[in-house]
Amino acid sequence: MHDVHFHPTGELCLTAGYDKTLRFFAVDGENNPKIHGVFFPDLPITCASFVNGGSSVVLSGRRPFFYTYDVTSGVVEKIPKIAGRKEKSLEKFIPSPDGRIAAFVGADGYIILVSCSTWEWIGEVKMAGTCRAVAFSPCSTYLHGSGSDGDVYRWDVRRLGGVGVGRFKNEDGSVTASLAVSAGFTAVGAESGVVNLYDDQRSVANPYNFTAMQAAVPEVRKPYKSIFNISTSADYMKFNHTGEILAIASRREKDTLKLVHMPTGNVFQNWPTTKTPLGYVWSLDFSPKSGYVAMGNDKGKCLLYRLGHFNES
Numbered sequence: 250m251h252d253v254h255f256h257p258t259g260e261l262c263l264t265a266g267y268d269k270t271l272r273f274f275a276v277d278g279e280n281n282p283k284i285h286g287v288f289f290p291d292l293p294i295t296c297a298s299f300v301n302g303g304s305s306v307v308l309s310g311r312r313p314f315f316y317t318y319d320v321t322s323g324v325v326e327k328i329p330k331i332a333g334r335k336e337k338s339l340e341k342f343i344p345s346p347d348g349r350i351a352a353f354v355g356a357d358g359y360i361i362l363v364s365c366s367t368w369e370w371i372g373e374v375k376m377a378g379t380c381r382a383v384a385f386s387p388c389s390t391y392l393h394g395s396g397s398d399g400d401v402y403r404w405d406v407r408r409l410g411g412v413g414v415g416r417f418k419n420e421d422g423s424v425t426a427s428l429a430v431s432a433g434f435t436a437v438g439a440e441s442g443v444v445n446l447y448d449d450q451r452s453v454a455n456p457y458n459f460t461a462m463q464a465a466v467p468e469v470r471k472p473y474k475s476i477f478n479i480s481t482s483a484d485y486m487k488f489n490h491t492g493e494i495l496a497i498a499s500r501r502e503k504d505t506l507k508l509v510h511m512p513t514g515n516v517f518q519n520w521p522t523t524k525t526p527l528g529y530v531w532s533l534d535f536s537p538k539s540g541y542v543a544m545g546n547d548k549g550k551c552l553l554y555r556l557g558h559f560n561e562s
Contacts, residue, residue, distance in 0.1 A: 250265075250266045250531055250532055250546055250547075251265060251266045251267065251294060251297075252264070252265045252266070252297045252298070252545065253265075253532045253533065253534050253551050254297060254298045254299055255276070255535070255537060255541075256303045257348075257537055258537070259276060259538060259540070259561055261273055261274065261276065262276050262534075262543055262551070263297060264545060264551045265294040265296075266545070267294070267295075269289045269292055269293055269294060270286050271286065271294065271318065272285070272286045272287075273285045276536065276541065278541070278553075278555060287323075292308065292309075293310050293311065294308050294309070294310050295309065295310045295311065296308070296309045296310070296341055298342075298344050298351075299320075299348070300344045300349075300351065300365040301349075301365050301366065302348055303348075304320055304321060305318065305320060306318040309340055309341070309342055310339075311338045312339065312340075313329075313330055313336060313337055313339065315327075315342075316328070331353065331361055331363060332369065334355060334359075334370065339355075340354075341383075343384065344385075345385045345389040345392075345406070346385055346388070348365055349364070350362055350371070350389070350406060351365055352385070352406075354381075358375050358376045358377060358378055358379060358380055358396070359373050359374070359380070360374050360380055360411075362392075362406060373411070374404045376395075376398075376400070377398050378396050379397040380394050380396045381395065381396035381425055382395050382426060382427045384430045385430065386430050387431060387492075388432075389406075390405060390407055391403050391404065391405060391406065392404045392406050393435065395419070395425035396425055399418065399419050399421065399425055400416055400417065400419065400467045401417050401419055401425070401428070401437055402415070402416050403415040403416070417467050417468040417470045418470070420445055420475070421439040421443045421475075423440055423441045425438070425439055426439060426484050427497075429487055429488050430488070431488040431495075433449055433450045433492060434488075435449055436488075438485075438486050442479040442482060442483055442499070443476070443477060443483070444476040444509075445474075445476075446473055446475070446495075447472050448473040474514030476497065476516065478507050478516050479497060479505060479507060480502070481502045482500075484498060485497070485500070485530070485532065485533055487533050488511075488535075489535040489542075489556075489559075490535060490537060491539065492511060493510065493511055493512065494509065494510065494511065494535075495508070498530040498533055498544075500530065500547075502529075503527075504521070504523070505527075505529075506544070508520070508521075527544060527546060527552065528550070529546055529547035530545075530546055531545050531546060531547060532545035535556075537561075538560065538561045539558075539559040539561075540556060540559045541553055541554065541556065541561060542556055
C-alpha cells in the first residue's frame with residue numbers, strides 16, 4: 250500500500266499501490282466500507298493525494314506521466330508530461346496543504362511545481378545534489394527540500410517560480426530520507442535513522458537567511474532534540490493537524506513506527522507496542538482532526554487506529 254490519504258472532510262480515505270488501483274473508503278470507525286475503486290492499467294501507483302479541496306485526486310508512479318481523477322464526476326484525465334521537463338519518473342510528489350500546488354521530485358535536484366487547477370508547469374526550484382524529500386509549511390507558503398547533501402532548503406512559492414529564502418545543514422550529516430514541517434518545528438529524518446527536531450520559533454540564529462541561500466552557504470542550526478529510536482532509515486514522517494504529534498516510520502524494518510510528543514520531544518512508550526501488527530509501514534496519514542491514523546503496509550492492508558485524545562466529529 251504505497252499511499253493512504255484522508256479527504257479534507259475526514260469522511261473518506263483513499264488508498265493506492267502497485268496493483269494499479271485507487272480505492273475509496275468511508276471512514277466511520279467501525280465498518281469503514283469500500284465505496285469505489287478505479288483501475289489504471291498502465292500505472293503502478295506510488296503516490297496519490299486529494300487536491301483542490303478534495304474534489305480531485307492526483308496519482309503518479311514510475312512513469313513520465315500522471316493521472317487526475319475527478320471525485321464528483323468520475324472523469325479520469327491522463328497528463329502525458331510536464332511541459333518543459335524530461336523526467337522519466339514522476340513517482341513522488343506532495344500537494345500543498347491548500348491543495349493548489351503539487352510539487353514533484355524531479356531529476357538532478359529539481360522540484361517541479363504544477364498547478365492543481367490547470368495541471369500545468371508553474372515553476373521549478375533546484376537544490377544541490379539529489380532531492381529525496383519535500384514538505385510544505387502548513388500555510389502553503391514555503392516548500393522545503395533535502396536529499397543527498399543533507400542540507401535543508403526552503404523556497405517561497407508565492408513568488409513566481411519559487412524563490413530561495415533559506416538553507417541550513419542538518420546536524421546528522423547523512424543523506425536525508427524524509428522531511429516534515431509544522432507551524433513551529435522542522436523534522437529531518439536521515440537514512441541513518443536519526444531524526445532531528447528543529448524549533449523554528451526559538452532558534453537563536455536566523456534559519457532562513459536569503460543571503461546565505463544565494464551564496465550557497467548553509468546556516469548552522471542545533472536541533473532541540475534528536476530521536477534515536479529507529480535503527481534503519483527514517484523513510485516517512487508526518488505531523489498531526491495540531492503539530493503535537495510527529496509520526497516516524499521506516500519501510501526497511503518490520504513494525505517500525507514511533508510517535509513523538511512534540512512539546513517534550515519524548516517518544517510515546519504505550520503505543521505502538523511490539524505486539525501491534527503493523528508489518529512494514531509504507532505510508533501514513535492523520536485524519537483532519539487527528540481522530541484517526543491510517544497506515545498502509547507491505548501486505549496491501551490499510552490499518553486504521555483511533556486516537557482517543559482527539560475528537561474527529
